[in-house]
Amino acid sequence: MNAFKFFLLATVLLFFSLDLGLAQSLSQEQRDKISQYEEKLSKAQKDKNNSEIASYYGKIAYTYWSAGFFEKAKQNFKNSLEFNKKVGNQNGMKTIQYNIGLIETDQGNYSQALSEFRKGLSIAREINQKRGIFTGLINIAETQKKLNNHKEAIKDTKEALSLAKELNNLKLVRRCYGILAQSYKETGNNELSMKYFDEFSAIDKHIKNERISQIESESKKKVDQIKTQKAKQEEELKDKTQKLEVTKDSLKETKELTQKQKMRIKLDQLALKKKEAQLKSRRLIIYGVSGVAVLILIFLVIIFRQFSQKKKANKLLEEQNEQINKQKGEIEKQRDLANKQKKDITDSIEYASRIQNALLPPDYLMEKSLQDYFILFKPRDIVSGDFYWMTEKDNKLIMAAADCTGHGVPGAFMSMLGIAFLNEIVNKIVENEHVYSLQANEILNQLRSYIIESLHQSQDNTESKDGIDIALTIIDFNTQKIQYAGAHNPLYLVRNNEVTVKKADRMPVAIHKKADQPFTNHEIEFQDQDTIYIFSDGFHDQIGGKKGRKFMSGKFKKYLLEIHKEPMEKQKELLNNKFEEWRNGYQQLDDILIIGAKLKSKPKERLKPKSEYDWQDYSILIAEDTEMNFIFLSEALKHTGVKIHHAKDGEEAVKYIENNPDINLVLMDINMPKLNGFESTQKIKRINKNIPVIAQTALDIDNADEKSKEYGCDNYIRKPIKLKSLLSLIDGYLKNK
Amino acid sequence: MDISKTNKRIDSMEAFYVEESAETPGIILDPKNNKFKIWGRSFPEDAKVFYDPILNWFEEYVENPNDETILQFNFDYYNSASSTRILNILNILEKINSPGKSVKVEWNYLEIDDDTLEAGKELEEMVDIDFSFIPYQDSEE
Numbered sequence: 001m002n003a004f005k006f007f008l009l010a011t012v013l014l015f016f017s018l019d020l021g022l023a024q025s026l027s028q029e030q031r032d033k034i035s036q037y038e039e040k041l042s043k044a045q046k047d048k049n050n051s052e053i054a055s056y057y058g059k060i061a062y063t064y065w066s067a068g069f070f071e072k073a074k075q076n077f078k079n080s081l082e083f084n085k086k087v088g089n090q091n092g093m094k095t096i097q098y099n100i101g102l103i104e105t106d107q108g109n110y111s112q113a114l115s116e117f118r119k120g121l122s123i124a125r126e127i128n129q130k131r132g133i134f135t136g137l138i139n140i141a142e143t144q145k146k147l148n149n150h151k152e153a154i155k156d157t158k159e160a161l162s163l164a165k166e167l168n169n170l171k172l173v174r175r176c177y178g179i180l181a182q183s184y185k186e187t188g189n190n191e192l193s194m195k196y197f198d199e200f201s202a203i204d205k206h207i208k209n210e211r212i213s214q215i216e217s218e219s220k221k222k223v224d225q226i227k228t229q230k231a232k233q234e235e236e237l238k239d240k241t242q243k244l245e246v247t248k249d250s251l252k253e254t255k256e257l258t259q260k261q262k263m264r265i266k267l268d269q270l271a272l273k274k275k276e277a278q279l280k281s282r283r284l285i286i287y288g289v290s291g292v293a294v295l296i297l298i299f300l301v302i303i304f305r306q307f308s309q310k311k312k313a314n315k316l317l318e319e320q321n322e323q324i325n326k327q328k329g330e331i332e333k334q335r336d337l338a339n340k341q342k343k344d345i346t347d348s349i350e351y352a353s354r355i356q357n358a359l360l361p362p363d364y365l366m367e368k369s370l371q372d373y374f375i376l377f378k379p380r381d382i383v384s385g386d387f388y389w390m391t392e393k394d395n396k397l398i399m400a401a402a403d404c405t406g407h408g409v410p411g412a413f414m415s416m417l418g419i420a421f422l423n424e425i426v427n428k429i430v431e432n433e434h435v436y437s438l439q440a441n442e443i444l445n446q447l448r449s450y451i452i453e454s455l456h457q458s459q460d461n462t463e464s465k466d467g468i469d470i471a472l473t474i475i476d477f478n479t480q481k482i483q484y485a486g487a488h489n490p491l492y493l494v495r496n497n498e499v500t501v502k503k504a505d506r507m508p509v510a511i512h513k514k515a516d517q518p519f520t521n522h523e524i525e526f527q528d529q530d531t532i533y534i535f536s537d538g539f540h541d542q543i544g545g546k547k548g549r550k551f552m553s554g555k556f557k558k559y560l561l562e563i564h565k566e567p568m569e570k571q572k573e574l575l576n577n578k579f580e581e582w583r584n585g586y587q588q589l590d591d592i593l594i595i596g597a598k599l600k601s602k603p604k605e606r607l608k609p610k611s612e613y614d615w616q617d618y619s620i621l622i623a624e625d626t627e628m629n630f631i632f633l634s635e636a637l638k639h640t641g642v643k644i645h646h647a648k649d650g651e652e653a654v655k656y657i658e659n660n661p662d663i664n665l666v667l668m669d670i671n672m673p674k675l676n677g678f679e680s681t682q683k684i685k686r687i688n689k690n691i692p693v694i695a696q697t698a699l700d701i702d703n704a705d706e707k708s709k710e711y712g713c714d715n716y717i718r719k720p721i722k723l724k725s726l727l728s729l730i731d732g733y734l735k736n737k
Numbered sequence: 738m739d740i741s742k743t744n745k746r747i748d749s750m751e752a753f754y755v756e757e758s759a760e761t762p763g764i765i766l767d768p769k770n771n772k773f774k775i776w777g778r779s780f781p782e783d784a785k786v787f788y789d790p791i792l793n794w795f796e797e798y799v800e801n802p803n804d805e806t807i808l809q810f811n812f813d814y815y816n817s818a819s820s821t822r823i824l825n826i827l828n829i830l831e832k833i834n835s836p837g838k839s840v841k842v843e844w845n846y847l848e849i850d851d852d853t854l855e856a857g858k859e860l861e862e863m864v865d866i867d868f869s870f871i872p873y874q875d876s877e878e
């Protein structure tokens with residue numbers, strides 16, 4: 001009976017507490033949230049939108065869970081699970097299983113929790129989501145620990161550990177070591193427990209140190225911010241205090257006044273008493289008493305007024321304080337938000353700048369090709385619209401200094417495009433037409449087409465005329481020649497104390513009125529010790545000096561002449577100093593880029609061919625209409641040093657031989673448009689019967705041999721071509737000559 | 738210039754003034770007194786916001802222009818975003834082509850400032866308007 005009573009009491013208490021809990025734990029906000037979700041849920045149900053249904057059940061569940069309503073949370077999660085299943089959202093299902101498991105753990109239902117976690121884990125394995133598998137394993141391990149199944153816990157944790165290592169996530173690794181240390185201890189294996197504990201503390205120390213230094217720098221920043229904020233608020237407070245001081249002063253004055261009046265009243269009283277004594281007249285006494293009464297009344301009024309004024313002043317003070325506090329809170333809130341936003345943005349731009357820097361040519365490449373050079377690169381913001389670019393093809397150095405419209409992030413976007421396009425253009429030219437046709441202006445022409453096309457620029461669209469100003473040079477150390485082509489940005493060459501300016505075309509690499517005209521190609525022979533400079537307009541357009549003027553290119557040119565004999569690194573330093581001196585207080589307006597290079601003529605040495613054949617003094621014409629075959633052949637012959645020419649059909653091949661008597665051999669494809677290989681050979685032989693022609697044919701026909709001879713081919717090879725026999729065949733014909 | 742003619746105009750547009758600042762040019766567009774001048778530096782935070790009202794003004798002006806419009810430029814510095822807008826202004830002025838109406842650009846530049854001269858030459862190439870280039874000496878240097 002007693003037991004029954006106790007049960008009853010317990011039940012009542014339980015209900016009571018539940019009820020109370022409901023009333024207490026669901027805040028108004030949470031209740032609003034839930035009813036909002038429920039509304040959306042029923043709409044989703046009406047629309048039969050299963051993924052929405054799943055999502056809102058999940059949201060409701062989370063809200064209940066955070067308020068501590070486990071049963072309701074579980075129920076809603078289960079509903080969500082059902083609909084996630086319907087739409088096949090396995091990731092969602094996995095998460096929900098884990099959540100239900102966690103709720104079961106919260107409620108102490110460990111074996112139930114275990115089964116939920118396992119369901120989630122198997123989904124995670126199915127979709128091969130490593131982070132998900134890790135979470136499942138750790139959840140299971142923790143639950144096993146609770147159930148005293150330490151060996152099981154260790155097994156799962158070890159699997160989790162290898163995943164954490166794979167994910168390269170120190171925090172996860174630390175967690176695994178922690179569990180392992182505990183579990184081994186529970187199983188009595190102190191040695192392993194100690195080992196894992198050591199590992200745990202080592203990583204823990206590392207993470208904490210990192211966190212500490214992070215917190216330190218963050219808090220330093222915060223302290224500085226708060227300091228300035230505080231100073232500002234103190235200033236405001238001081239202002240307010242001053243105002244209060246004025247109020248206080250007037251109160252004091254009033255007080256002093258009353259004091260004086262008090263004195264006067266006392267004096268009057270004395271005088272009255274004297275009179276009273278003198279006259280001893282009852283009437284006078286009455287007058288006197290009533291006079292005193294009146295005075296007391298006045299006195300009381302004054303006191304009352306003083307009191308109420310003070311009260312008023314206090315109230316005012318309080319109100320002002322409250323307002324200050326409120327404003328302070330608002331300011332802090334806004335400051336925090338602004339700080340966070342600023343940090344987020346700065347972080348992502350910093351990251352972008354790392355990508356941008358990675359795209360610039362690495363120092364070792366520059367050093368290898370130029371030896372004596374400098375690059376002054378001063379972006380205005382974190383990322384830059386100026387960029388420099390360089391590549392080396394066949395002992396030629398292609399180098400560009402470019403300036404994209406704008407600076408900062410928009411400029412950086414353009415610069416990425418520019419770099420990608422330049423790489424593609426140069427590679428394509430080299431692959432398709434061989435390096436001998438590398439032309440500085442041609443690169444700019446193509447770059448312009450790429451930009452116009454990719455940015456969908458047209459003459460009448462005034463909004464998208466973004467483009468690139470650029471100075472591009474091709475330095476050929478073999479022939480000691482520089483090619484230069486420029487859009488707005490010139491090339492300076494300093495020789496014997498004299499500056500030669502190669503003017504750029506007056507148009508950008510972008511849509512422009514003159515976009516149909518090719519860029520101009522300049523060719524200069526360079527001498528040993530010539531110094532060339534290419535640059536963006538950032539330096540000479542900088543406003544500064546006494547009058548806030550531009551530096552101007554004339555002065556820039558003069559200054560370069562003045563310093564051109566200094567070592568390159570020194571020149572960079574001098575330019576930088578000059579810039580800072582000129583800028584003097586004015587903001588940097590644009591990105592700055594200056595490249596200087598001292599040119600050295602290399603001793604004329606023969607290129608050592610990498611192949612056993614050295615055909616540097618020979619030229620071969622490849623008549624081949626299929627691009628792939630031509631690339632294959634030119635690659636195969638590249639190492640011999642032979643000069644390769646390309647004709648895309650039979651007619652072109654004949655014309656080529658007509659115009660270029662220095663061709664030593666023709667590799668003739670048979671199956672070509674316009675004029676086939678046999679007919680072409682016939683015509684070529686009429687022009688020059690001594691020129692060897694080797695036919696290459698895919699036609700697997702018996703009479704290819706005969707036909708070749710009939711039309712005058714000196715020899716023929718069958719495709720697929722065997723490289724070794726091709727080379728020895730060609731060598732035979734070249735050396736026979 | 739025929740002043741009596743100019744004075745007769747009763748439908749002259751309102752003049753447009755912008756004071757010169759450290760980052761934006763000074764502007765006087767005054768049809769009544771036949772004065773059109775843009776000078777100083779131009780690298781506004783947002784070139785579109787700064788130049789749109791000016792472009793709108795010119796759009797309206799070319800509907801009913803003076804007989805002779807001489808637009809005087811005297812730039813110390815302008816950035817590329819501004820150069821697009823300046824070209825836009827000239828493209829609008831190009832539309833004045835009815836008989837008896839003329840447009841000219843007077844491009845003033847500091848004698849030693851090749852860059853500003855070059856910039857003017859490029860603009861000249863891009864529009865169908867007569868340019869005159871007028872160098873001036875620095876007052877102190």
